Amino acid sequence: MKADMNLLGRSLRVSYMILISIFYFSGVAFALKPIGKLGEPLVDQHAFLSNKTILRVLYSHIEVVDADTGVVIDIFGDRNYVSEVILSPTASHLAILNYSSDLKTTTVDIWDTHARQQTSQWEMAGPVRLAAFSRIGSLFAVSFADEITLHNYQTGTFIAKMRGDRRPWEQCHTDRDGSRSCSSRRNDHALVFTPDDRYLIVASERPDMEKSLPIHAQNVNNF
Numbered sequence: 001m002k003a004d005m006n007l008l009g010r011s012l013r014v015s016y017m018i019l020i021s022i023f024y025f026s027g028v029a030f031a032l033k034p035i036g037k038l039g040e041p042l043v044d045q046h047a048f049l050s051n052k053t054i055l056r057v058l059y060s061h062i063e064v065v066d067a068d069t070g071v072v073i074d075i076f077g078d079r080n081y082v083s084e085v086i087l088s089p090t091a092s093h094l095a096i097l098n099y100s101s102d103l104k105t106t107t108v109d110i111w112d113t114h115a116r117q118q119t120s121q122w123e124m125a126g127p128v129r130l131a132a133f134s135r136i137g138s139l140f141a142v143s144f145a146d147e148i149t150l151h152n153y154q155t156g157t158f159i160a161k162m163r164g165d166r167r168p169w170e171q172c173h174t175d176r177d178g179s180r181s182c183s184s185r186r187n188d189h190a191l192v193f194t195p196d197d198r199y200l201i202v203a204s205e206r207p208d209m210e211k212s213l214p215i216h217a218q219n220v221n222n223f
Contacts, residue, residue, distance in 0.1 A: 047091035055094075055113055057085045062094070064116070076116045077109065088133035089193075093119070093153065095131060095140065103127045110140070110153045120156030132191035132200070141200055143188040148202070162200075 045057035049064065053073065056063040062077040062085070079085070080098040087094050096109040106128040110120045130143040133153065140153035150159040172182040188204040 045085060045087065047087055049091055049113060055087075055091050057087075057094075062096075062111070062113075064113075074116055077111050077118075084129050086131045086133065089135050093133060095133070095153070097128055097131070099127050108140075108142075108151075108156070110156070119154055120152075122151070122156040122158075130188055130191060132193060134193045134197045135195055136197045139193070139197065141191050141193070143191055143202070148188075148191075148200070 042059060043056055044059055045055075047055045047057075048067070049055050052067050054065050054067050056065050058079075060079055061075055062079075063072050064074040064076075065072050077094070077096055079096055082099045082103075084097040085094055086097065091113055094111050094113055096111065098107045098109065100106070104126065106124045106126065108122050108124060108128070108131075109118055111117065112119050124142065124144065126144055128142055128144045132141045134140070138152050138154045139159070140151045142149050142151065148162040150162070151157065152159055172180060188202050190201075190203040192201050193199070194201065
């Protein structure tokens with residue numbers, strides 16, 4: 001009889017623990033919120049278009065999504081399998097640099113992100129991977145093969161090539177701390193216009209920063 005009572009007591013305790021676990025873990029499960037889904041496309045870049053909309057750069061196209069719900073509002077701008085996307089400082093425009101399959105040409109597509117309309121397009125020789133929008137005017141600087149060219153991104157018109165001698169590129173150079181750095185690529189690493197569009201700052205393997213004065217289309221000053 002005593003053994004039966006002990007067995008009954010253990011059974012009741014086990015049943016109690018099972019019930020508590022069910023209610024507890026059910027509550028936790030309902031409190032959890034999903035942070036993502038398996039299989040969703042990878043996002044290359046994000047930028048706010050407004051307080052209510054986000055620009056989402058995917059590896060195949062561009063999306064505009066609701067900032068609160070994440071619902072896709074619009075889709076535009078097809079990208080090649082190999083391409084780059086350059087955003088303007090305010091994300092009002094973007095450039096899709098689509099490379100040809102043989103990497104011999106780059107098609108530059110400029111899009112107005114608010115209107116979701118393509119404003120201009122032009123083609124350049126070779127795989128162009130680095131460019132920058134000006135902050136005030138309509139300048140678009142492109143770095144390629146030791147040259148920096150300027151274009152009007154609203155019309156796609158070529159404006160000028162930066163003039164003057166650049167600091168000679170060195171495959172290997174010694175840093176200030178005495179360490180040795182080498183690179184086989186001659187490409188610049190970053191371009192950015194100053195807030196007044198007067199200077200273009202270039203970070204490269206020269207190895208220091210360089211600057212130029214490209215603000216006027218008719219008067220592209222020495223690099």
